[in-house]
Amino acid sequence: MWMYEKKLEYPVRVSRNDIGMAKFLMAQYGGPDSELSAGVRYLTQRYTMPTDKAKGLLTDIGTEELAHWEIIATMIYKLVKGVPAQQLREAGLGAHFAQHDRAVYPADAAGVPWTAAYIQATGDPIADLHEDLAAEQKARTAYEHLIQLTDDPGIKDTLRFLREREVVHFQRFGEALNDIQALMTSKTLY
Amino acid sequence: MDERLAMLKGIQELEFVAIDLNLFLDTHPQDQAAHRDFHAVRNQLLEAISRYEEIYGPLTVTGCTPPHHQWLWIQGPWPWEIEYE
Numbered sequence: 001m002w003m004y005e006k007k008l009e010y011p012v013r014v015s016r017n018d019i020g021m022a023k024f025l026m027a028q029y030g031g032p033d034s035e036l037s038a039g040v041r042y043l044t045q046r047y048t049m050p051t052d053k054a055k056g057l058l059t060d061i062g063t064e065e066l067a068h069w070e071i072i073a074t075m076i077y078k079l080v081k082g083v084p085a086q087q088l089r090e091a092g093l094g095a096h097f098a099q100h101d102r103a104v105y106p107a108d109a110a111g112v113p114w115t116a117a118y119i120q121a122t123g124d125p126i127a128d129l130h131e132d133l134a135a136e137q138k139a140r141t142a143y144e145h146l147i148q149l150t151d152d153p154g155i156k157d158t159l160r161f162l163r164e165r166e167v168v169h170f171q172r173f174g175e176a177l178n179d180i181q182a183l184m185t186s187k188t189l190y
Numbered sequence: 191m192d193e194r195l196a197m198l199k200g201i202q203e204l205e206f207v208a209i210d211l212n213l214f215l216d217t218h219p220q221d222q223a224a225h226r227d228f229h230a231v232r233n234q235l236l237e238a239i240s241r242y243e244e245i246y247g248p249l250t251v252t253g254c255t256p257p258h259h260q261w262l263w264i265q266g267p268w269p270w271e272i273e274y275e
Contacts, residue, residue, distance in 0.1 A: 006249050006263075007198060009206065011274035057216040064209060074270040154274075168213065175217035 002063070009067040010161045013154025014078040019091035021150050022079035023109055028146065028162075029072045030106030030114040033138040035162075039065035041119040041135065045128045051183065054125060054176045058132075061169050068162055073104045075155060126184075129177040136170035195275065197242045201249070204235040 028034050042062030049055045080088065080102050088097045095111055106114040120131055143163035147156055211228040218224060243253040247262035254263055 003250055003252070006269060007202065007205075008269045008272075009209070010202065011199065011272075012270075013274045053216060053219070057213065060209075060212055060216055064213075070269065077270050168210065172213050172217050179217070 002066075008071055008074060009064070010071060010158055012071060012074040012078065012158055014075065015152050015154055017081070017083050018079050018150065018152065018155075019083055019088055019093055021152070021155065022076045023092055023096075024146060024149050025072055025076050025079070025109075026107055026111075027109040027142055028139070029069065029076060029104065031108035031112075031142075032118040033135060033142055034106075034108070034114070034118075035065050035069035035072055035139075036106055036114055037118045038062075038135055038139065039069055040116070041121070042132065044119065044121045045132070048121070048123045049125050049128075049180075051176075051180060053179055054129070057172055057176050061172065064165070064169075068165065071158060071162065075158065076104050077102075125180050126177070129173055129180065132173045133170055133177070136166045136173065140166040140170070194242075194246055195272070197238070197246075198272075201235065201238050201242060204231055204238055207231045208235055 030036055039062050042058045042065065046055050046058035046062065049058060080093070083102075085094075085097050088094060088102075096105070096107075099105070108114070120128070122128055122131075140163055143159050143166065147159050147163070150156060150159075208228065208231050211224055211231065215221065215224050215228060239249055239253065243249060243255060247265055248254045251263055254261075
C-alpha cells in the first residue's frame with residue numbers, strides 16, 4: 001500500500017506564467033519517457049523480480065517516480081494558473097483547454113494521451129532492467145532539453161534536481177542488474 | 191522566509207538524504223557507514239516532522255495528533271499550492 005505525504009520531494013518555484021513551458025513539461029508528465037511511465041513501469045515489473053534487492057529497488061524507485069510526477073504536475077499547474085483562455089490558445093494550449101481546461105491531464109507535449117503501450121514488463125529481469133536503464137537515460141536527456149527551453153531560475157533548479165535523480169537511478173539499476181547476472185551465472189551448469 | 195516554509199524545507203532536505211541512502215542501501219545492504227548515516231538522518235527527520243506537525247498539522251494521516259476538534263488533514267495549502275521562495 002501507499003500513504004500520502006503532504007509535501008513535495010523538492011520545492012517548485014515558478015517566477016511567472018509560461019504557457020509554452022507548461023506545454024513542453026507535459027513530455028515528462030504524460031509522454032513515453034515521463035515520470036508516470038517510469039513509476040508504472042517499475043511498480044509493474046517488481047512483482048516478477050528474482051531477488052529481494054531488485055524487488056526493493058523497483059518498489060522504492062517506482063515510489064520516488066510518483067513523487068517526481070507530482071513535482072512536474074505542480075510546475076504545470078503553477079505555470080498556467082489564472083491564464084485566460086485566449087492566451088492559452090495563442091501559446092498552443094487551445095486544444096488542451098477545449099478538452100481539459102487547466103486540468104493537469106496525462107498527455108505528452110503534443111497532446112497525445114498517456115498509454116501503457118509506452119512501457120513493457122516481460123517477466124524477464126534482464127530484459128526489464130535493461131529497459132529501465134534506457135528509460136533513465138531517455139528521461140535524463142529530456143530534462144537537459146527542458147532546461148534549455150526556459151530561463152526561469154526556479155524551473156531550471158527543479159529540473160536539475162530531477163535530472164540528477166535519473167543519473168542516480170541509472171546507477172542503482174546497473175548495480176541491481178549486475179547482481180542478478182552474477183546470480184544467474186552462478187546457477188547455470190554447463 | 192516564513193517559519194513554516196523554513197521548517198518544511200528542513201524536512202525536505204532531511205527526507206531527501208533518507209531517500210537517497212535508502213536506494214543506496216537497497217543495492218549495498220552490507221555498507222556499515224551507510225547504515226549509520228541512514229539511522230542518524232532518520233532520527234533527525236522524525237524529530238523535525240513531529241515538531242512541524244505539532245504546530246502546522248499532519249504531513250501524513252497518522253500524524254494527526256490528539257483530540258483536535260477539527261480534521262486538520264484536509265487543511266491547505268496542499269503541496270502544489272505552496273508558494274516557495
